[in-house]
Amino acid sequence: xxxxxxxxxxxxxxxxxxxxxxxxxxxxxxxxxxxxxxxxxxxxxxxxxxxxxxxxxxxxxxxxxxxxxxxxxxxxxxxxxxxxxxxxxxxxxxxxxxxxxxxxxxxxxxxxxxxxxxxxxxxxxxxxxxxxxxxxxxxxxxxxxxxxxxxxxxxxxxxxxxxxxxxxxxxxxxxxxxxxxxxxxxxxxxxxx
Numbered sequence: 001x002x003x004x005x006x007x008x009x010x011x012x013x014x015x016x017x018x019x020x021x022x023x024x025x026x027x028x029x030x031x032x033x034x035x036x037x038x039x040x041x042x043x044x045x046x047x048x049x050x051x052x053x054x055x056x057x058x059x060x061x062x063x064x065x066x067x068x069x070x071x072x073x074x075x076x077x078x079x080x081x082x083x084x085x086x087x088x089x090x091x092x093x094x095x096x097x098x099x100x101x102x103x104x105x106x107x108x109x110x111x112x113x114x115x116x117x118x119x120x121x122x123x124x125x126x127x128x129x130x131x132x133x134x135x136x137x138x139x140x141x142x143x144x145x146x147x148x149x150x151x152x153x154x155x156x157x158x159x160x161x162x163x164x165x166x167x168x169x170x171x172x173x174x175x176x177x178x179x180x181x182x183x184x185x186x187x188x189x190x191x192x193x
Contacts (some may be wrong), residue, residue, distance in 0.1 A: 003103060004032060006051045007134045009078055011162075015181060016075065016090040017082075017083075017086050017089075017090035017091075017097070018080075018082045018087070018135070018136040018137055018138070019084070020136035020137065020168035021033050021036075021080075021136065021168070021171065026058075027054050027058060027063075030063045030064055030078050031052055031053075031054055031064060031130065033078055033134050033166070034063075034064045034066065034076055034078070034132065035052055036166070036175070037132055037164065037166050037176065037178060038058075038161060039176070040173075040175040040177060040178050041178070043173070043174060043175040044175075047069070048069060048112065048140070049066045049067065049068055049074060050066065050067055050069075050142055051064050051066060052064055052076075053065050055075070055122070055123065056122050056123030057122050057123065058123075058124045060077070060120075061075065061116075061119045061121045061122065062075030062077045062122075062123075062126070062129065063076060063078045064076045064079055065123075065126075068128075072127035073124070073125075073126050073127060074126055074127055074128045074129075074130055075121045075123075075124065075126040075128070075161065076130045076131075076132055077116050077119065077121070077130070077131050077132070078123065078132045078133075079112045079115075079116060079131065079132075079133050079134075080133070080134055080135065081108055081109065081133050081134070081135040081165075082091065082135060082136070082137060083097075083100075083137065085098065086098045091122050097137075097138050097139060098137060099116070099139050100139050100140055102144075102148050105145070105148060106152060109133060109154065109165065109181070110163050112131070112133055112183075113155075113157065113160060113183065116131045116159075116160060117157040117158060117159050117160050119159065125145070128161035128162060128189055129160050129162075130161060130162045130163070131160050131162070131163040132163075132164050132166055133163065133165050133166065134165075134166040134167075134168075135165070135167055135168070136167075136168040140167065141170075142167050142173070142179070144169060144178040145165060146179060149179050152181075152182060153182045153183070153184070154181055154182060154183045154185065156183075156184040156186050157183055157184070157185055157186065158182060158185075158186050161185050161187070162180065162181075162183070163180075163183050164178050164179065164180055164181060165179045166178045
């Protein structure tokens with residue numbers, strides 16, 4: 001099998017919808033999303049986090065670990081906001097997309113945060129737990145998300161310290177734009193096992 005055949009084989013296994021961050025290997029996908037997020041922060045002049053690495057367990061949270069400016073470990077857990085229905089239809093060969101409403105985006109974001117707050121984060125202790133929701137949905141854009149998320153407070157969380165919404169690459173921003181979500185944390189320090 002030639003290198004060209006290998007590449008074609010890998011590409012044929014990737015889903016045909018919302019595929020900006022698609023990789024055949026889950027951990028490569030996760031670390032590259034975190035790298036894109038840190039690059040976007042850097043482009044915006046935010047140098048709070050660095051040194052992304054894979055989490056301590058392939059199957060347990062957090063997906064990755066980053067360091068803050070003091071060298072403390074920050075657990076970072078990822079979740080994709082994507083239409084499973086649109087993925088299935090595109091796999092069948094139907095070229096469709098999901099037309100997300102503001103209510104849909106808010107409800108899905110809230111559901112993700114609530115779910116991630118119930119997880120046990122392995123390998124700590126972590127100074128913070130950060131949730132990174134990423135999307136490559138074609139009808140979701142940074143400008144409408146800035147307006148949508150600006151007045152929304154997602155509530156109080158026991159485990160989550162910060163949450164961000166990351167969109168796929170935007171040439172106008174020269175990076176993958178992101179928004180810090182408004183959340184409150186009930187505890188200063190995180191517990192872990």
